[in-house]
Structures are given as structure tokens and as C-alpha cells.
Amino acid sequence: MAGRAITAARLPLILMEDAVMSYEHIEVEFNEGLGTITLSRPPVNVLNIAMMREINGVLTSWIGKKDLKVVLFNAKGKCFSAGVDVGEHMGGMAPEMIEVFHGMFRLMDKLGVPTVASVFSSCLGGGCELAVFCDFVISSESGKFGQPEIQVGVFPPIAAQIMPRIIGRKAAMELILSGRIIGSDEAKAIGLINKVVPNNDLESATAEFVKPYLKLSAEVLRKTKKAIMEGLRDELEPSLKIIEDIYLNELMNTADAQEGLQAFLDKRRAVWKNE
Numbered sequence: 243m244a245g246r247a248i249t250a251a252r253l254p255l256i257l258m259e260d261a262v263m264s265y266e267h268i269e270v271e272f273n274e275g276l277g278t279i280t281l282s283r284p285p286v287n288v289l290n291i292a293m294m295r296e297i298n299g300v301l302t303s304w305i306g307k308k309d310l311k312v313v314l315f316n317a318k319g320k321c322f323s324a325g326v327d328v329g330e331h332m333g334g335m336a337p338e339m340i341e342v343f344h345g346m347f348r349l350m351d352k353l354g355v356p357t358v359a360s361v362f363s364s365c366l367g368g369g370c371e372l373a374v375f376c377d378f379v380i381s382s383e384s385g386k387f388g389q390p391e392i393q394v395g396v397f398p399p400i401a402a403q404i405m406p407r408i409i410g411r412k413a414a415m416e417l418i419l420s421g422r423i424i425g426s427d428e429a430k431a432i433g434l435i436n437k438v439v440p441n442n443d444l445e446s447a448t449a450e451f452v453k454p455y456l457k458l459s460a461e462v463l464r465k466t467k468k469a470i471m472e473g474l475r476d477e478l479e480p481s482l483k484i485i486e487d488i489y490l491n492e493l494m495n496t497a498d499a500q501e502g503l504q505a506f507l508d509k510r511r512a513v514w515k516n517e
């Protein structure tokens with residue numbers, strides 16, 4: 243349901259780390275094998291460095307947790323996430339932002355358990371990357387997906403790595419190079435997400451979606467996911483390192499990347515120099 247977090251039953255936290263820690267930008271639960279991270283940074287869950295550090299801290303605390311079976315990302319507020327904080331792409335902050343942002347995906351990959359995103363309304367930029375990197379995405383009819391980074395003079399590194407592997411080269415090229423926003427039905431049709439449900443059913447549908455996995459062995463789930471990924475020979479780290487180098491050492495040294503980001507912050511139209 244738009245504006246309402248989709249979580250497991252509200253039971254006491256099992257993880258000691260979560261029980262004693264409070265978070266400013268997220269909410270965390272662990273219940274019967276389901277670890278839930280709820281984005282809670284009003285109004286549109288823009289992912290800043292502080293928020294992503296909180297997410298990384300939780301994911302790190304779950305590494306080696308034998309009874310973790312599924313990680314679920316959902317959200318409170320007006321939408322799933324409008325993206326990563328544009329201001330933190332600027333100047334000397336870019337390397338730190340990329341390190342922390344990509345840390346989420348490296349940790350998700352390291353956990354090795356199935357991951358699920360439950361999405362409503364806008365799911366854009368870095369928020370879209372977080373969702374579609376998950377093994378499963380369930381969306382309400384209101385879901386809107388896209389990578390508009392190209393329009394402000396940058397590109398989405400995680401989408402560049404993962405989208406061609408999910409939806410194929412041509413569809414990925416179109417979405418990333420155009421920055422076009424698509425609805426949930428189109429996202430499902432091209433294989434970007436798994437399931438679309440009525441807006442008011444998202445919470446219950448998400449619970450039903452994850453339920454079968456919670457009845458299985460956590461270790462068998464890990465081994466099976468590992469086998470699938472090995473079968474694809476699709477290792478995250480080698481390609482992501484190359485993409486990071488292009489982003490930080492080539493893209494961010496262009497005049498147009500700096501102009502596009504500054505124009506966004508200034509709420510004006512970018513003036514491209516094509517250099």
C-alpha cells in the first residue's frame with residue numbers, strides 16, 4: 243500500500259545488534275528468517291551517504307547469520323525511493339558516495355541469500371538500482387521505474403552492470419541512454435520486475451510472495467542461489483571495478499558531468515559543452 247511499509251509481523255527483534263541500535267533513516271526487523279530493511283527518510287527516501295551507511299551496517303551484521311533466509315527492502319513515505327542524493331555526487335564527495343552506495347550491492351552479493359524489493363510509486367535512479375539488483379521485485383500498479391541520471395550528465399553504474407544481464411543489451415541501452423521512466427506493467431513485460439499487484443494489495447501480496455522461501459533451508463537457499471549465479475558466470479566484482487573507474491576517473495572529470503549535476507541543484511536547464 244502506498245505510503246505504508248511492507249514488513250513482517252511486528253514482533254520483537256531477534257538480532258541483538260538491531261535490538262540495541264536505533265536508526266535515523268531506516269527501520270530494521272528480523273523475524274523467522276526474514277530480514278527487513280525499511281527505507282524511512284521522508285518524503286521520498288532519497289539515499290544519502292548517512293542512510294546508506296546505516297543499510298550497510300545492517301547488512302554487515304547479517305553476514306554469517308545462519309537463519310537468514312530472505313532480505314526484504316521496502317519503504318515508508320510517498321514512494322520507494324527517488325534516488326541517490328545528487329548533492330553528494332559533487333566534487334570530492336563522489337568517491338565516498340560511490341564507495342558507500344556500491345557497498346550495499348557488494349554486501350547483498352556477499353550475503354548470498356535471496357533478496358526482494360517491494361516497490362510503490364517512484365523507484366528511480368539509485369532507488370531503481372537497489373530494487374532491480376534484488377533477485378525479486380514485486381510492485382504495486384503505481385510503480386514507476388527508471389534511470390534518469392543521463393539527463394543530469396552522469397550514468398547509473400549498478401544499472402550499467404546489472405540491467406543488460408536482466409533485460410538484455412538493447413532494452414538496457416534504451417532505458418539507460420534515454421533516462422525514460424516506465425510503468426510497472428512495462429517493467430514486468432520486459433523482465434525488469436517479477437510481479438505487479440493492485441496498489442492496496444502490496445503489503446499482503448509481498449508477505450505471500452516471500453512466505454514459500456521462509457519455509458526452506460537457509461543454507462540450501464544460499465547454495466542454490468550460488469549455483470545459479472555461477473551458472474551465469476556473472477561475477478559482480480570484476481565488471482563493477484571497471485565501471486567505477488569509468489565513473490570516477492573519466493565521467494566525473496568531464497565538464498558536462500559537473501554542469502549537469504550543478505544545473506539539477508540550481509533547478510535550471512543544463513548547458514552542455516560536449517566535453
